[in-house]
Amino acid sequence: MNQRERVLVKHAVTGRMLLSSAEGLTxxxxxxxxLTRITICGVPADKGQEVLALKAELNVLRFEEPEGGPVVKHWYYVGDNPVDYDEASGCITVTAQSEIEYRPDQYWE
Structure with a gap:
């Protein structure tokens, strides 16, 4: 079974999208x-600074999207853990303290 995966970094309060792997980020x-460390590379300086400005209010989401199967979502809560951005490498590292995994199809049936 082939599987796609996406990673998003969102502002927890407004839900605004800050980063998406669909934009070519690795x-x-x-x-x-x-703890879980999520390192995202290919982040432009303006986006990196925007994420740092909101670091106390971040959610990281990972979507496993198997072909022909149900989507599995992973929600990573950042809390007070470190968020670091290296402008030279274009990499941001988010440290998350907890993960919740769930399948949306199990909530709506």
């Missing part, structure tokens, strides 16, 4: 004990 997820 990303890597890694675990550090109880």
């Amino acid at each position: 990303y890597v997820f890694s675990r550090d004990g109880e």
Whole structure:
């Protein structure tokens, strides 16, 4: 089964989209004990600064979209954890303290 995946960084209060992997950004997820680090590269300086300005109010969402199967959503809560942006590399690293995984189709049936 082929699978697509998307990652979004949104402003938690307004729901405004800040970053989307659909815009050609690359990303890597890694675990550090109880924390999840999400590194997103290809972020222009203006977007990186915008994310940093809202770092206390971020949500990161990952959508697994299997062909012919149900979408699985992962919600990563950032909270007071670090958000760092390296303008030279164009990479932003978001540290999330918790993850909630759910399938929307199970809520609407």
